[in-house]
Amino acid sequence: MSPPTGDTFHQAGVGEPDGLDRLWTPHRMAYIQGENKPVDASAGECPFCRIPSLGDAEGLVVRRGQTAYAVLNLYPYSPGHLMVCPYRHVADYTDTTDAEAVEIATLTRAAMRTIRAVSGAHGFNLGTNQGADAGAGIAAHLHQHVVPRWAGDQNFMPIIGRTKTLPELLSDTRALLAEAWKDS
Numbered sequence: 001m002s003p004p005t006g007d008t009f010h011q012a013g014v015g016e017p018d019g020l021d022r023l024w025t026p027h028r029m030a031y032i033q034g035e036n037k038p039v040d041a042s043a044g045e046c047p048f049c050r051i052p053s054l055g056d057a058e059g060l061v062v063r064r065g066q067t068a069y070a071v072l073n074l075y076p077y078s079p080g081h082l083m084v085c086p087y088r089h090v091a092d093y094t095d096t097t098d099a100e101a102v103e104i105a106t107l108t109r110a111a112m113r114t115i116r117a118v119s120g121a122h123g124f125n126l127g128t129n130q131g132a133d134a135g136a137g138i139a140a141h142l143h144q145h146v147v148p149r150w151a152g153d154q155n156f157m158p159i160i161g162r163t164k165t166l167p168e169l170l171s172d173t174r175a176l177l178a179e180a181w182k183d184s
């Protein structure tokens with residue numbers, strides 16, 4: 001994509017704010033305008049339900065399956081941090097149908113392969129926070145995090161500056177992963 005023309009770049013998307021500021025190194029003044037957290041647990045307030053109705057680039061959707069989809073996290077812990085979730089507004093992993101559980105696993109596997117192919121990630125953290133008390137920012141809609149890791153990626157910056165440095169804009173990352181994605 002072309003660089004934003006103004007000082008502020010508005011990016012729709014979904015994620016869980018963590019209080020960390022982020023430096024967007026390609027365009028120093030490009031900031032992410034965050035989603036507000038849902039006011040209640042209903043599907044109408046749910047960003048994970050809303051995102052699939054947006055275009056891929058607008059919503060940062062990387063891959064759409066039959067029952068589940070993969071979307072970049074608007075507040076990534078590392079470049080390529082995405083989430084795999086069912087289209088259905090279900091909170092708990094045990095509420096998934098067999099088809100959803102299988103497709104969440106299949107998309108997670110493909111996401112790892114894709115991220116590895118394009119970025120050479122050294123490792124991954126995979127996981128779901130089940131319930132607000134377990135750390136889920138948007139607890140009402142199940143989402144599995146896929147967080148690529150590199151040796152030395154957690155340096156002093158998040159601790160000292162409460163800032164993470166990210167080498168790519170999210171829209172560039174999304175396009176890269178969507179282009180490279182292979183289902184097998």
Ligand SMILES: [Zn+2]
Binds near residue numbers: 050088090
């Ligand atoms: Zn939802």
